[in-house]
Amino acid sequence: MPEILPIPKCGEHRQCLACAFPFWDKLTAEQQEMLCRTTRPVRYRKGERVHSPVENCVGILLLRTGQFRAYLLSDDGRDVTLYRLFGGEICILSASCVMDSVNFDLYIDAEEDTEAYCISAGVFRSLMQQNVEVRCFAYQMTAERFSDTMWTMQQILFMSADRRLAIFLADELTKTGGDDVRLTQDQMAKYMGSAREVVSRLLKYFAGEGIVKLYRGGVTVIDKDRLTKIAYGE
Amino acid sequence: MPEILPIPKCGEHRQCLACAFPFWDKLTAEQQEMLCRTTRPVRYRKGERVHSPVENCVGILLLRTGQFRAYLLSDDGRDVTLYRLFGGEICILSASCVMDSVNFDLYIDAEEDTEAYCISAGVFRSLMQQNVEVRCFAYQMTAERFSDTMWTMQQILFMSADRRLAIFLADELTKTGGDDVRLTQDQMAKYMGSAREVVSRLLKYFAGEGIVKLYRGGVTVIDKDRLTKIAYGE
Structure with a gap:
């Protein structure tokens, strides 16, 4: 479990959320307020598991510092790195549980001590249901990870x-x-x-x-x- | 190039489009009309190339009969099948040129004689720009292909x-x-x-x-x- 950091005054991370999410301006004032209020700063220690097929779905993570690594894992423990995420990037597939069309066994670990803003799966699910712009954003980010992954596969296969x-x-x-x-x-x-x-x-x-x-x-x-x-x- | 089949009366394939596209009801009457009018029935011969990184972007294909195969191809000619599409399914990645976040070298061939409805890349691009529901649909379909692909990769790698x-x-x-x-x-x-x-x-x-x-x-x-x-x- 990541360490939950003290909650900043809303204004402090409001700016971050507005920058990170292109759908921000398409949210109602109430939705913006809700997103601000429920976003939690968290810290993952180096080596900590962020997401796996068996764990509860954390939700979306907006990385501030540090590094995540997404990989596939075989039954006998071999793993294959698919892509990495750094400060300023958004980890979308840790919220795959809320996306019907995303259905595969991905692992994500913190490769360095990492600080992030966390929007819980529940809050994000409700935003996705209320607002097609949020839904579109989530799937578009997924498509970007698809591109990263295909590049890696090309290297590995060929x-x-x-x-x-x-x-x-x-x-x-x-x-x-x-x-x-x-x-x-x-x-x-x-x-x-x-x-x-x-x-x-x-x-x-x-x-x-x-x-x-x-x-x-x-x-x-x-x-x-x-x-x-x-x-x-x- | 696929054979362009005679254009049916709009009512004939209107039903098909309405069934295939969950965003249909979110389109304006004009957008529905435009989509109907510009959708072309096409036929690909067995073995024909449908999509590649070097060819012009065909657009979205709604398969009626037949089979498509999507694969990666190496410089020295080895290929790896990622997934297949059959009658009733939608080929979205042949429209990858109109999606900013999709950027990888995919090949698609007709594996059997295949009949399909074709919505050209230009028409689809303009619909995506006008309507976030269409954009969301395109990225959601892409995410489904991502899931298929990851399953295949798991098999191949492990x-x-x-x-x-x-x-x-x-x-x-x-x-x-x-x-x-x-x-x-x-x-x-x-x-x-x-x-x-x-x-x-x-x-x-x-x-x-x-x-x-x-x-x-x-x-x-x-x-x-x-x-x-x-x-x-x-």
Whole structure:
């Protein structure tokens, strides 16, 4: 369960809600008031489960800081990352229980300590029933996650593993700005939706080629040019 | 290009449109009239391409008879079936060009000779802009295809190949009511989102076990009990 944070004065997060939800202006004054009054700031700890097929439906989460990861999980515990959400983004599929047309087993975890505004499933359901703009918004956000997911599936199904790893490492370097990717092989495999054995084998190959240097808990990229070449074929 | 069929008197397909589209009653009389007038009956030949990332966006297709198959395609020509559509169902992602939040490379082919009503992308775009109910419907249908797709991905990513093949064969028998599955190994592989080599190897194994008998262009299931056991673990 996330920690429920002190409720701010309504004005404080009214602005946030008005910004985050394009349907805000289409709500009646009473609906706006209700949304403001029932929105709760919450905090998820790193690693905490946000949503799963067996848990109660939390509702919509508007991320302020931190990171969520959405993934599929197999019976034997393998998982495949579908997409990530960051501060400023909206987590819609944690409210999938209120959407008739969304029906699949998704898991969402907090990947970092994450603060968010939470609109409970009950409140959101009633808004969706009252207002087609809200319903449309929910399904439109779902379609965006569909696009993200399809992109990931394309990578997983069709791209050769070495290219995927190279792209992953190059992306991480771009994000952090250094030469190091401080992730275990297990984490990399999860992020890439690959098996640890595959990542491990490829990293050894990259190391043998002088592209990376391995150490416990991460890798240093020592030949960025070759990495980029593998990644983008340049 | 599909064959454009003679335009029926409006009353003839008015009933179809009213049934197929839950937003029908929310349209103005003018919008209903426009939709009726611009809806074209079309016929796709078996094997014909309906939609691809490079072709012009056809719009929404309401299937009357036949079958569509939606799939992903890799650079080197491998494809993975995501879902199928049959008579009475609506093909929404052939109108993805008019939906801002839908942005991925999908292919759709006619798997059988297929007759459909076609609402062109232009007409549908203008309806979506005029009426939030239409917009909501489009995104809701997209979310349903998302659910179908996720189910398929679960199977492809996590389920052992022998179980998938057994389920596929059992499903086909249920559909056709006989003991035969008249599909080539290539077709089976495509339908299952698997490689032909994998299907071929497994069928040989099933044949060796006395579960199926192979012939050119199909298989006969001779031990349904064992097939069901592999498929559903009963």
